[in-house]
Amino acid sequence: MLSDLSVDYYTRLEQPRGPRPSEQALTAVARGLRLTLDERDHLFRLGGYVCH
Template sequence: MDRDGLAEFLRVRREALQPADVGLPAGLRRRTPGLRREEVASLATMSTDYYTRLEQGRGPRPSRPVLTGLARALRLSDEERDHLFRLAGEQPGPPPGPPAEVRSGVLRMLARLDVPGWARSPTRRSGCST
């Protein structure tokens, strides 16, 4: 487990998100860039103390469910999620649910059409118009 790398990654990703990105009100006084630690902890369904220890490089090795919650809370891409798992010393495994992005072959096919197109999975919609 790379504690320092994990701590840095969590901090950078937390600071990159704005409250509106995750459906939270901005509030009047924000002394920190991005989300607050307690906001990330709540979104990831973990205690603020545990998240704080992880971000400070003092926490124990997080479990796979904790990492999955953090990836969801921080709105990580599939590549960022894999990186998070590797920093924690875990094998990434497949992301939950259908892919977040439309495959490149589908995008190329839509681009060749002379009409607007829409790619959709049974459970999640990913729009793409040409």
């Protein structure tokens, strides 16, 4: 609920089905899980984004 993503969409992210997640979706997940900056950067790398 904290990430404001549907359960189906979150499940597809966990099971790598569907397209690459958007930056907005990853930001929502990071916010919902209350990740630190390092954890957030790692999530973005897993999602295929380069963090600076």
